[in-house]
Amino acid sequence: MNPKRCAACKYLRRRCPKDCVFSPYFPPNDPQKFACVHRIYGAGNVSKMLQQLPDQTRAEAVESLCFEAKCRVDDPVYGCVGIIHLLKTQIQKTQNELAKTQAEIAVAQTKLSQTQNSDFM
Amino acid sequence: MNPKRCAACKYLRRRCPKDCVFSPYFPPNDPQKFACVHRIYGAGNVSKMLQQLPDQTRAEAVESLCFEAKCRVDDPVYGCVGIIHLLKTQIQKTQNELAKTQAEIAVAQTKLSQTQNSDFM
Numbered sequence: 001m002n003p004k005r006c007a008a009c010k011y012l013r014r015r016c017p018k019d020c021v022f023s024p025y026f027p028p029n030d031p032q033k034f035a036c037v038h039r040i041y042g043a044g045n046v047s048k049m050l051q052q053l054p055d056q057t058r059a060e061a062v063e064s065l066c067f068e069a070k071c072r073v074d075d076p077v078y079g080c081v082g083i084i085h086l087l088k089t090q091i092q093k094t095q096n097e098l099a100k101t102q103a104e105i106a107v108a109q110t111k112l113s114q115t116q117n118s119d120f121m
Numbered sequence: 122m123n124p125k126r127c128a129a130c131k132y133l134r135r136r137c138p139k140d141c142v143f144s145p146y147f148p149p150n151d152p153q154k155f156a157c158v159h160r161i162y163g164a165g166n167v168s169k170m171l172q173q174l175p176d177q178t179r180a181e182a183v184e185s186l187c188f189e190a191k192c193r194v195d196d197p198v199y200g201c202v203g204i205i206h207l208l209k210t211q212i213q214k215t216q217n218e219l220a221k222t223q224a225e226i227a228v229a230q231t232k233l234s235q236t237q238n239s240d241f242m
Contacts, residue, residue: 053198078182
């Protein structure tokens with residue numbers, strides 16, 4: 001066995017070809033990274049998706065696929081859509097807090113201008 | 122051909138079994154829904170993921186899988202991780218606006234208390 005095989009080829013128990021589509025993104029020292037995308041998408045689908053992309057975008061695509069796959073393993077019902085829901089809730093909460101604070105500032109400014117006006121009476 | 126086959130069995134050109142794992146979630150009138158998850162995950166992986174889940178969570182799982190698959194088709198590099206980045210940027214923006222507004226209210230309150238204090242002099 002060639003010890004320089006990438007994590008994907010090692011997992012798939014195959015020879016790692018010179019032009020391996022996985023090799024630049026799945027180093028042999030991180031076997032979990034490939035195991036995770038393989039479990040969710042399957043090696044064939046990942047390979048197909050990468051081959052349809054220009055080289056310079058593949059690293060980012062692998063990272064996002066790995067992130068989504070890890071989310072799906074951790075949360076098989078909602079995957080990373082669960083994170084999207086959480087973030088939307090957090091935005092709503094922060095926007096409510098902002099609206100409340102803006103209302104408070106309006107009240108404070110009204111009080112301030114009333115006090116300033118009374119100075120002239 | 123049975124016209125009552127679900128969208129998945131229709132797509133896969135197979136008989137739709139009585140206990141079809143796809144049938145409750147992929148009605149024949151929405152063929153794109155299945156085509157999308159099949160393209161990204163493959164029918165076998167979707168079926169495996171659903172079978173590992175209790176019945177009452179499968180509908181939600183299908184919706185989140187369809188959402189993620191649609192995002193990946195629309196944005197092959199970032200998928201729905203692109204949405205997560207956007208939402209995080211939006212949270213940061215709203216939090217900055219909140220901090221700015223809170224600073225404004227602090228200034229207004231200081232001015233107010235200074236004005237009130239000067240009333241007593």
